[in-house]
Amino acid sequence: MRGTEFRELGHRVVDVLASHLGDPPDPVLPALSPSAACALFDPDFPEAGADDVEAVLLDAVQRVIGAATKLHHPGFIGHQVATPLPAAAICDFVDALLNNGMAIFEMGKAGTAIERAVLTWLAAQLGLPSSSSGVLTSGGSLGNLTALLAARQAKGFDPWQRGVRGQPLVVFVTDTAHYSVARAVHILGLGDEGCVAVDVDERLRLDVRALEAAVQKALKQKKKPIAVVASAGSTAAGAWDPLNGVADVCARHGLWFHVDGAHGAPLALLPERAEQVLGLARADSVVVDFHKMLLMPALVTAVLFRDAKAGAAAFAQQAGYLFDDDDDGWTDVGRRTVECTKKMLGFKVWACLQAYGVAFFRDHVRACCDKTLVLANLISAHDELELLVPPQTNILCFRLKGRSGGENAAVRKAIVDDGTVYCVQVHLHARGLPKERSGLWLRTTLLNPRTSESHLRAFVDDVVARARQL
Ligand SMILES: Cc1ncc(COP(=O)(O)O)c(C=O)c1O
CATH class of the missing domain: 1.20.1340 (dopa decarboxylase, N-terminal domain)
Structure with a gap:
């Protein structure tokens, strides 16, 4: 051409x-x-x-x-995928054409420096120490795996050199967390017994007392707890686990504290959420997806480590044809991640932060949370609907009052088929969740700048009207 x-x-x-x-x-x-x-x-x-x-x-x-x-239709209130900024899509286009695979600095000089800048900025936003660092990965699932690889390396008796060799290592997490956490634990070779489900409390947050009991029980059984994964917020319900309480348990037992903030960690940009976010800065590792609440096209995920060396230790490998021995630890990004060739993931983030400023993103995150509150109020005010739990982030689940099954699915199908709204559903079955709260709920994520209060009103009216027709 x-x-x-x-x-x-x-x-x-x-x-x-x-x-x-x-x-x-x-x-x-x-x-x-x-x-x-x-x-x-x-x-x-x-x-x-x-x-x-x-x-x-x-x-x-x-x-x-x-x-x-x-995803730019105002009725898109379904899964947690950003309605992307057109400017960010243009950056992706530029990235695709330049195609600087960036495993090593020599091949991706701009991308490597940009990645470092984005990670440095984000670490500061989350309150992590300036010594922290990390890597950008293609998605939160890979991000969680990357973090748990580091956890296993740090607490799991050097599996890089010697393998796991039947060590009964255990990771603790709730059932409402994203499935990639359990998947990562299984990929690490820890098996079903290595992934212990912790009870949730009445607001679907990890129950800290149940966590302490679960750790004690594992120790009595001669297992080797290595890490706890807290969700900020959880995929199923947007619940925000009590990070400070989890950090205390981890500190008490010498466990790695990983926060899966793929969805909700951007709440740390909001000063008014400081109390909710407390404890995030104590994490050993945090995952944040820019392609969820931060308006970026998929995929761009940050994995941050409190101790940058602990992140790199999970990939302590020689590859003489690629990595220089004198690399100081950050320049060759491929040393710190599963990926070799990867896109210049940080470019769109860096360029849009430069162009729009931090306040623009902060306002967007705030607007997501505010809209969720608006929807929650509309639902609470309706005597034919009920909320699962009050909103803690921008994911909200609700259902036809007292009806846990097929009627909710039928209403959703009618609405989605009609085409004006895309909402989703979730089958909730979590350890600690009472039976009467289990079952099928309608699920919405409010991260679309084009969805207004009037769209939300129309949506709630539509749900009720269709329920009455069943
Ligand atoms: C809390 C959480 N963690 C991880 C993931 C996985 O992220 P990705 O789809 O970028 O792999 C998701 C996806 O919805 C999520 O909600």
């Missing part, structure tokens, strides 16, 4: 995307079965390229937009 063609195609694609952004049409969630989706994207590739490459590429763009979930 010549320069003029690239320029022209680029302009046309941006025009198409700008129209899409202007007024994303219903439905929020395309009504496509797996087979219908596959039919749209068939594997019959031509042997020879098209005469009109631009037309084919524009058709591909239109096709993918048509089949896409519309």
